[in-house]
Amino acid sequence: MSVQRPLQLLTKRASPSHLQHRPRIWQPARTFATPGMVVPPVTQNNTGAKGPTAMVFMNMGGPATTDEVSGFLSRLFADADLIPLGPLQNYLGPLISRRRTPKIKKQYANIGGGSPIRKWSEYQAEEMCKILDQTNPETAPHKPYVAFRYANPLTEEMYGRLLEDGFGNGRGGRAVAFTQYPQYSCSTTGSSLNELWKWRQRMESPTRNQNLEAAEAEGSIKWSVIDRWPTHxxxxxxxxxxxxxxxxxxxxxxxxxxxxxxxxxxxxxxxxxxxxxxxxxxxxxxxxxxxxxxxxxxxxxxxxxxxxxxxxxxxxxxxxxxxxxxxxxxxxxxxxxxxxxxxxxxxxxxxxxxxxxxxxxxxxxxxxxAESLNGSPTFIKALANLASEHLANDEVCSRQMGLRCPGCKNERCLASKKFFMGQGVQNNAALTL
Structure with missing residues (x-):
């Protein structure tokens, strides 16, 4: 193959324990269930003392149909964390994405008309949450969400659904940003967390959203992060x-x-x-x-x-x-x-x-x-075990989370890390540099 790879190949791969949430009336959540899957509605009488908990799977995503390819490429090339194009990013990104769209549509057509990553992400998240409801009843019900960086469902869509489903807006609630990139990179996990932080600021920060009442700002979603797990x-x-x-x-x-x-x-x-x-x-x-x-x-x-x-x-x-x-x-x-x-x-x-x-x-x-992990029961059990330990220990993030790359000059990255690390008691004394 040519050394210059086609663009489409670039797409691959909490609250503190002492926080008590006020009672709330819980409405059935809109989920990302795949066709044929039935996700039971959430009701107040099956909510644990520290629940409910949103489990948000984060990944790059991929176009589910060939019609989504153009938007996917546009968002991908606009992300300087992933593809740094310098001061001409706003000009070169759209230009390159438009030129590549026809060819990349053909590539997705060759694998069935779109990427299966949404199907598998939704399935994995839903199956993991079923296990967590059994192993961690105190933080139940665990509600599955998917947030993709460049494809539907986008991060802003996911955040809107969290608010609609009863998280935040004065009601508090805990959400876990669970990266589906096992190995951390600023271009993948870092970019996804920066995007999540951006939409949190727009939707729940009183300094960015003047329409928020004091009670709504105080009762915003409490986030924690599973930011890497390469040797789990x-x-x-x-x-x-x-x-x-x-x-x-x-x-x-x-x-x-x-x-x-x-x-x-x-x-x-x-x-x-x-x-x-x-x-x-x-x-x-x-x-x-x-x-x-x-x-x-x-x-x-x-x-x-x-x-x-x-x-x-x-x-x-x-x-x-x-x-x-x-x-x-x-x-x-x-x-x-x-x-x-x-x-x-x-x-x-x-x-x-x-x-x-x-x-x-x-x-x-x-x-x-070798087959990809996809619906492997062993893999889904691993996801549940990792999340279960994170929830039981009231973890905020890993020790590495706050340590930026030595040569990093991205102030948005610094602000994002400070936000997520400041969401609870940091038991491992991680740094933010």
Whole structure:
């Protein structure tokens, strides 16, 4: 594949414990349930002492239909946290997105007409909340929400639904921003949290919204953040299960000679050199998975979805696979290690480009991909365990949350981190720098 990757491949991958909320009349919440799913209505008499709790899954998102591609690309290229274009961002972003839209529509058409990431995100959030209602009754009911950065449902839509469903507006309530990027990057988790903070300020801050009454401002939503979880044991188990299943498709006598190629979305070197923690956290995930597998197979970590001519973190997944095949190593399992569900990077870039090119070079169908996490019961249980511990411990965020990249000059990032860290008692003495 070309070094200059198409844009569409860029899309991948609380309140304090002592806070008592006043009684409220709880109305059935509008949810993001997929067709055929029935989410029971919430009523006041099944609310725990610290409930209800909104569980907000945050991710980049993807266009669900080809008609949504244009808006998706426009928002993506407008985000300087993800694609820094300098002082010409407002001019170059719309220009590039318009030029790429026709081609990218075709790419989404090739994977079924749109990204499945919303379907999987809603399913994962709903199933996790069902478990939490059983394991953490004191914070029940747990209401699932999805907030995408560039596709529907957008962050502002999600926030409006929170208010409609009885959170905030003088009624308080707790919400957990649960990033679905297991490894933290300023370009992904950081951008999503900055967007969430922006809409919180617009909708619930009296300094930005003069229509708010004092009681409404005082009773705003109390947020906490699950901002990274690269080595959580349940996540590692889920990856290991899918890799093992992929390896079992090879004859037993060659199984241990299959090379594992872990693939994660790349970053511009300008972001890496600024001190972004993402490369180290992805590597930590890979190492933990290899430990769980017993290091039976050789492995490499590669990076995909490079965009444009500037320097990006490598080696690229396509180049890595092609070089292995050319040297005679045809038995390869590709593992999307930084994504929690299928989307354009797995269904098109890996399945239809990387593997197709490998076969053209003579791989003979021996380059395969491990299944994405999607509806894995092990993965959903991991999400629930992670959230359960976060809720039970009244956590605000991780210790790393307040520490910006050493080279960061983004004042919005600083303000966002200060806000989220100031939402409760910080037991781990995290810094905001």
């Amino acid at each position: 044991s349940g996540l590692i188990d889920a990856f290991a299960e899918n890799i093992t299943a992929a390896l079992e498709t090879y004859p037993k006598e060659i199984r241990d000679s299959v090379v594992l190629v872990y693939s994660a979305h790349s970053l511009p070197m300008s972001v890496v050199n600024r001190g972004d923690p993402y490369p180290a956290e992805v590597a930590a995930t890979v190492w933990a998975v290899q430990q769980r597998l017993g290091f039976k197979n050789a492995y490499r970590l590669s990076w995909q979805s490079q965009v444009g001519p500037s320097a990006w973190l490598g080696a690229q997944t396509s180049d890595t696979v092609n070089n292995f095949v050319k040297k005679g190593q045809k038995d390869l399992v590709l593992i999307p290690i930084a994504f929690t569900s299928d989307h354009i990077e797995t269904l098109f870039e890996i399945d239809q480009e990387v593997i197709h090119e490998a076969n053209e070079l003579g791989a003979e169908g021996r380059v395969r991909r």
